[in-house]
Amino acid sequence: MIDGLLADLGNSALAAGLRGSYWAYPALNALHVLGIALLVGGILPLDLRLLGLWRTVPAAPLAAVLVPSAVAGVVLVLATGPLLFAVRPEDYAANPYFQAKLAVVACAILNALLLRWAPGWRRDAGAGARVRLAAVLSLALWLAALFCGRMIAYY
């Protein structure tokens, strides 16, 4: 069933168009990288701030800039990722780094949502053990996702 769906996706006109394209595929790739840059580039400094770095900078205004920027990055990677996947669905689905990346990204998004629902994380006084744990997880998960993503091409 899954095999059939993957084959159908790979045989779709969209996938065939992207496979044959000179510019569309590299452009999509570049947009995916831009999404990763916005996402990791926003989350990393925020996590480090929650872990106690740059204590003189208030967390709330920092979050007001970096959270929307990182969310824009998530939207961009989620919009471009499936299109890149469609070009060679069977190969990517069988790639252990791709499988690991999907699992890690799911955990990282869940971690971010759980932290968001935790009260008072933007307040400097609120950076308790709960918030610090989420920040460490966030750092580890997003860096792992980035690394797994890069390794897809090296399997």
Add this chain to the structure above:
Amino acid sequence: MAMRRMVSAAAGALLGMALWAATAAGHHGWRWTEEDHVQLTGVVKSVELGNPHGIVILDVGGEEWRVELGPPARNTRAGIEEGTLVEGMTIVVIGHRSADPAELRLKAERIHVGGVEHNIYPDRD
């Protein structure tokens, strides 16, 4: 102090991952292949020329080899287009095989189709 240790541990882990990535057997480039050239003669079973790079499945005396071509722009420059390689054709492929001897995978530098040479990497010997 604990915080500083945590930050340096994270920096260390990141550096470690970067070094691992730099030394890993890359799929792109030639690092995953052997030094010596290999020549294969086989029958084309399937062809896909598109992004991110072309793949030809070649039947070489009953062994199924995965032959990797270039990205679309490079294949076109080498004169390989849709229809150049067709299922059932016998072709000769010259390139470098995977450094893993158990893996029947070859990165093609040149292919010969019906007496015509297509040089995918003319800048390589």
